[in-house]
C-alpha cells in the first residue's frame with residue numbers, strides 16, 4: 239500500500255505537523271495562518287510545542303527561496319515536493335534556530351523520511367543534511383546582482399523586489415522585505431467604552447498576561463506574554479485583537495458621537511467597532527460587506543464589546559449608491575480589498591501567490607468602491623480610504639483616480655494620530671511600512687467633500 243505523504247493526524251511530532259501544513263499550503267493553496275490555527279485548536283497543542291510549530295511553519299515558508307539557494311549545490315536530480323519541504327524545514331532549523339542540536343535535526347528528518355517514504359529516501363535526506371553540516375551553506379555574497387541578492391536573501395519573488403525598488407529604492411525595499419520575515423507583535427486595542435488603558439493593563443496583569451502601552455497609538459497594547467484570545471479581558475470585551483496599523487483609519491476618520499457613518503467593506507468588523515468606540519456608542523454605523531456570512535462576525539464582535547449602534551447589511555459596495563440614500567452619511571470608511579503586500583509577515587504565502595496582473599483588477603474594484611462612497615457622502619462629509627498594502631498602484635494611483643474624476647473631493651491633512659505617524663504623511667497620504675513601527679504595512683488617505 240502507498241504511504242500517504244500529506245495526510246495529517248497529530249502524533250505529537252511538531253516537525254511532522256509543520257511539514258503537513260507546508261505541503262498543504264503549497265499544494266492546495268491553503269492559507270498558512272488559518273491552517274496553523276486550525277491545527278493548534280483542533281489538537282489542543284500545548285504552549286511550548288505551539289510556539290515551535292509556529293516558528294517552523296512560518297520560518298520555513300518565509301525563507302523558502304533562501305533555503306532553496308542553500309540546498310541547491312547539494313541536490314542532484316529531481317526530488318518529490320514533500321522531500322524538498324522536509325529538507326527546507328531541516329535547513330531552516332540548521333541555519334536559523336541555534337538552540338536545536340544539529341544531530342537531532344538530522345535524526346528527526348531521517349525518521350520522518352522513513353515514515354513518509356522509504357529507507358532510500360531516508361538515506362538521501364541523511365546524506366544531504368550531513369553534507370550541508372560538513373561543508374556549510376553557500377555564501378549569499380556570491381550573488382552580485384542587487385535585485386537577485388535581495389530576492390534570495392529575503393526570499394521574495396524577483397518581480398516584487400524589482401517593483402518595490404522602482405517605487406521606493408533599494409534600501410527601503412531591503413528594509414521592508416527583511417521586516418516581512420520578522421514575527422509580528424501581539425497587539426490589542428483597548429475598548430474605551432469599557433475600560434481605560436491603565437484598567438485594561440491591570441485586568442490583563444490579573445490574568446498573568448503582561449501588557450505595555452504602545453508609544454505610537456495610545457489605545458494599543460503590546461502583549462508580552464499569554465494569548466489575547468484566551469483571556470477573560472478579551473471574552474468580556476475589554477480588548478480587541480488588532481494590528482496597530484489597522485487602528486489608524488478609524489482614528490483618521492474621527493467620526494463624532496451622533497454621526498451617521500458607513501463602513502463599506504466592514505467584515506470582520508475590526509474597524510467598525512473601533513469607529514463605534516470613537517463615537518462613544520452614539521449615532522449609527524451601517525457596516526456592509528459583499529460576503530453575507532462574514533457579517534455575523536461583526537455582530538458577534540459588537541455583542542462582545544457592548545456596542546449597540548451598528549447595523550449590518552450584505553451589499554456589494556460597487557452598487558451601494560443604487561441601494562442606499564445618496565449623500566446621507568457624515569463619514570465613510572472604505573477599507574478596501576487589496577493585495578495584502580503589507581501583511582506578508584502574517585501571511586507569507588501572499589508573496590508567492592500574488593501576481594502582478596491582480597493589481598489592475600484590484601485598482602478597478604477600489605476605484606468603483608470609492609465612486610460609490612463619494613455618491614453616498616454628505617456635502618462637507620469625510621471619507622477615509624485605507625488598504626493593508628504598500629503598492630502605489632492600489633494606493634496613490636487609486637487616490638489620484640478619485641481626485642481626477644471627483645472635483646468635489648479634496649485630500650485633507652490627517653490629524654488626531656500621533657506626530658510620529660503624521661510626519662510620514664506625503665501629499666496628504668500616509669504610507670506606513672512594516673519596518674517603521676513593527677506594525678503592518680498600511681495606507682490611509684482622508685478626503686473631504688465640498689459643501
Ligand SMILES: C[S@@+](CC[C@H](N)C(=O)[O-])C[C@H]1O[C@@H](n2cnc3c(N)ncnc32)[C@H](O)[C@@H]1O
Nearest residue numbers: 503504505506507508509527528554555573575
Ligand atoms: C480589508 S478587508 C476589511 C477588514 C475590515 N474593515 C476590518 O477592519 O475588520 C476587505 C473586506 O472587503 C470585502 N469586500 C470585497 N469586495 C467587496 C465589495 N465589492 N463590496 C463590499 N465589500 C467587499 C471583503 O469581504 C473583506 O471583508
